[in-house]
Amino acid sequence: xxxxxxxxxxxxxxxxxxxxxxxxxxxxxxxxxxxxxxxxxxxxxxxxxxxxxxxxxxxxxxxxxxxxxxxxxxxxxxxxxxxxxxxxxxxxxxxxxxxxxxxxxxxxxxxxxxxxxxxxxxxxxxxxxxxxxxxxxxxxxxxxxxxxxxxxxxxxxxxxxxxxxxxxxxxxxxxxxxxxxxxxxxxxxxxxxxxxxxxxxxxxxxxxxxxxxxxxxxxxxxxxx
Numbered sequence: 675x676x677x678x679x680x681x682x683x684x685x686x687x688x689x690x691x692x693x694x695x696x697x698x699x700x701x702x703x704x705x706x707x708x709x710x711x712x713x714x715x716x717x718x719x720x721x722x723x724x725x726x727x728x729x730x731x732x733x734x735x736x737x738x739x740x741x742x743x744x745x746x747x748x749x750x751x752x753x754x755x756x757x758x759x760x761x762x763x764x765x766x767x768x769x770x771x772x773x774x775x776x777x778x779x780x781x782x783x784x785x786x787x788x789x790x791x792x793x794x795x796x797x798x799x800x801x802x803x804x805x806x807x808x809x810x811x812x813x814x815x816x817x818x819x820x821x822x823x824x825x826x827x828x829x830x831x832x833x834x835x836x837x838x839x840x841x842x843x844x845x846x847x848x849x850x851x852x853x854x855x856x857x858x859x860x861x862x863x864x865x866x867x868x869x870x871x872x873x874x875x876x877x878x879x880x881x882x883x884x885x886x887x888x889x890x891x892x893x894x895x896x897x898x899x
Contacts, residue, residue, distance in 0.1 A: 705845060706868070717813070717825065720792060724888060743780075761841075809861070838883060838884055
């Protein structure tokens, strides 16, 4: 198992790199719903649609003031080992011993103040909005073992009227541990809500990204977007 190795000069450097990488690719990070704050620990479970998801969760954790960690398949973390510097830790799917080790490690993380352990309970990349969602039982086991509040979060990448894509984040209501069906219902609900958004009404921009040609041209002309 590869444990997270946050902190130090390299951690600081990779924090800045991920922030720069996000801002260079997207117009902004927009959040609807209330991000839990405070010293309590939380288990954040998220739909998984593309490579950017981990970077988005990193930015979301910084906005919320979380000490964020993210569970990642070990073969991918070995390939992108620097991600351990921003909180990634590993699991080897299909190996019970590895799953138990990662579960114990995640439970330890959830004992720390402001900890947020993020995971993708689908266990694989799936197209946005595909239902029913097939969640793996690990999210239920970790929720029961960690005794932390559980927060469903949906991510959606979309173009509206701008050149660059926006990242929409729908935050659901925190809840206690329960059966796997509860996690599936809550995650499908937030995915459904964010899928219905046709504009940015109700969302608040939490991270500002880059501007497109049209926005820069409007700024030169003195036109408010």
